[in-house]
Amino acid sequence: MLKIVVAGAGVVGRRHIALIQQNPRVRLCAVVDPSPAAGAVAAANGVPLFDSLSDFFSLSGMKPHGVIVATPNNQHVRGAFECLQHFTPALIEKPLADNFDDVVALRAALQFRAVPVLVGHHRRHSASLIEAQRVIASGELGRIVSVNSSALFCKPDSYFSEGLWRKQAGGGPLLINLIHEIDNIRFLCGSSCGEIVAVQAMASNAVRGFEVEDSAAITLRFENGSLGSLILSDAAAAPRSWEQTSGEDPAYARYPDQDSCFVAGTLGSIAIPTLQRWQVQGEGSWNEAMRSDKVITTAADPLVRQLEHFCDVVEGRCPPKVTVDDAARSLSVTLAIIKAVQTGGTVTPVDVRHNKVEAKTQTRLGATKRTLTQVRADALPMTELEAPDEP
Numbered sequence: 099m100l101k102i103v104v105a106g107a108g109v110v111g112r113r114h115i116a117l118i119q120q121n122p123r124v125r126l127c128a129v130v131d132p133s134p135a136a137g138a139v140a141a142a143n144g145v146p147l148f149d150s151l152s153d154f155f156s157l158s159g160m161k162p163h164g165v166i167v168a169t170p171n172n173q174h175v176r177g178a179f180e181c182l183q184h185f186t187p188a189l190i191e192k193p194l195a196d197n198f199d200d201v202v203a204l205r206a207a208l209q210f211r212a213v214p215v216l217v218g219h220h221r222r223h224s225a226s227l228i229e230a231q232r233v234i235a236s237g238e239l240g241r242i243v244s245v246n247s248s249a250l251f252c253k254p255d256s257y258f259s260e261g262l263w264r265k266q267a268g269g270g271p272l273l274i275n276l277i278h279e280i281d282n283i284r285f286l287c288g289s290s291c292g293e294i295v296a297v298q299a300m301a302s303n304a305v306r307g308f309e310v311e312d313s314a315a316i317t318l319r320f321e322n323g324s325l326g327s328l329i330l331s332d333a334a335a336a337p338r339s340w341e342q343t344s345g346e347d348p349a350y351a352r353y354p355d356q357d358s359c360f361v362a363g364t365l366g367s368i369a370i371p372t373l374q375r376w377q378v379q380g381e382g383s384w385n386e387a388m389r390s391d392k393v394i395t396t397a398a399d400p401l402v403r404q405l406e407h408f409c410d411v412v413e414g415r416c417p418p419k420v421t422v423d424d425a426a427r428s429l430s431v432t433l434a435i436i437k438a439v440q441t442g443g444t445v446t447p448v449d450v451r452h453n454k455v456e457a458k459t460q461t462r463l464g465a466t467k468r469t470l471t472q473v474r475a476d477a478l479p480m481t482e483l484e485a486p487d488e489p
């Protein structure tokens with residue numbers, strides 16, 4: 099049985115713990131969280147509690163098979179560094195980081211430690227998303243022309259009254275929800291259209307009137323010239339969001355006949371997540387009816403599947419499905435969209451593989467100001483792996 103540590107026993111960490119308790123392949127061996135509330139979580143699960151991953155590794159005497167890092171965003175890369183330091187595979191919650199400098203440092207460190215790091219973009223394990231990606235990548239829809247995605251939902255008033263920071267800059271859907279949608283779009287269209295290479299965006303706070311945006315409209319261009327659009331709002335009483343259409347999280351109301359994404363090609367199109375598909379008969383023409391059918395798939399909880407995958411990764415059966423580089427690209431597109439809102443221009447997302455200097459100019463996710471350890475890939479001795487500074 100694989101021994102797993104969960105760092106961060108908040109909302110998502112507790113969900114990971116519950117999944118571990120239900121999975122016969124894994125056993126929870128410790129909880130890491132400095133908050134007083136975490137004591138009850140550790141006690142309820144019969145495992146020791148540590149204040150930090152550094153304390154865990156130095157004091158516990160345990161050698162876990164894997165660590166799940168479900169801490170706040172600005173602690174993700176720090177957690178990953180602790181795991182690398184101790185040659186322990188890690189599942190890091192999304193987003194990979196709250197800024198690009200941390201990502202550059204982590205990438206550099208990974209060149210010296212061949213330790214698997216899986217990033218928790220859990221929708222990648224969604225059966226309907228995987229099936230839609232298969233259909234798109236198969237070429238049966240022809241050349242992909244466009245992707246149109248919708249993240250329209252209504253956050254209740256209590257969401258804002260219980261967390262006043264959510265009314266202020268940094269607390270809106272651009273920082274909290276957008277990266278999921280970007281990662282979906284990249285996953286669906288990436289193998290057919292290449293990466294997203296340019297973005298434009300507008301945001302508005304006209305509905306709620308808070309300092310932070312409540313809505314945004316975004317346009318995307320892919321490497322092959324295909325285009326995408328995304329409409330995002332947390333003030334819209336609408337069923338068209340991944341949460342409300344996929345039914346993968348029971349916390350949200352579900353509208354199973356609705357879709358939140360539509361991908362169109364020259365020979366056909368597909369709606370997601372219902373997987374309703376249309377294909378031309380003969381020559382493509384708007385005068386001729388297309389044939390339509392539904393692609394069949396079996397639903398499964400993507401978080402359960404993600405944990406199974408992490409076990410496979412830990413056992414060396416396969417590489418991570420969502421690597422640091424892959425998650426870095428979703429982060430860089432998200433950061434580029436935020437910059438496009440601020441500048442009103444067209445922004446090219448940073449490619450972490452090629453441009454370290456440009457990375458430093460990217461907008462930080464979140465408002466925390468700190469100096470980060472700059473690690474050059476060619477100057478990192480094995481013995482001096484250093485985590486980014488404390489925020």
Ligand SMILES: NC(=O)c1ccc[n+]([C@@H]2O[C@H](COP(=O)([O-])OP(=O)(O)OC[C@H]3O[C@@H](n4cnc5c(N)ncnc54)[C@H](O)[C@@H]3O)[C@@H](O)[C@H]2O)c1
Nearest residue numbers: 105106107108109110111130131133168169170171191192
């Ligand atoms: N995959 C998803 O769909 C999804 C959904 C929501 C949140 N998330 C991500 O999960 C992460 C946690 O979100 P949450 O909603 O559970 O937050 P949360 O605030 O409920 O929990 C975070 C916990 O981490 C603890 N913590 C803080 N610093 C720590 C450290 N250095 N070491 C260990 N523990 C530490 C806090 O005390 C807290 O208990 C975030 O990165 C978030 O973006 C992912």
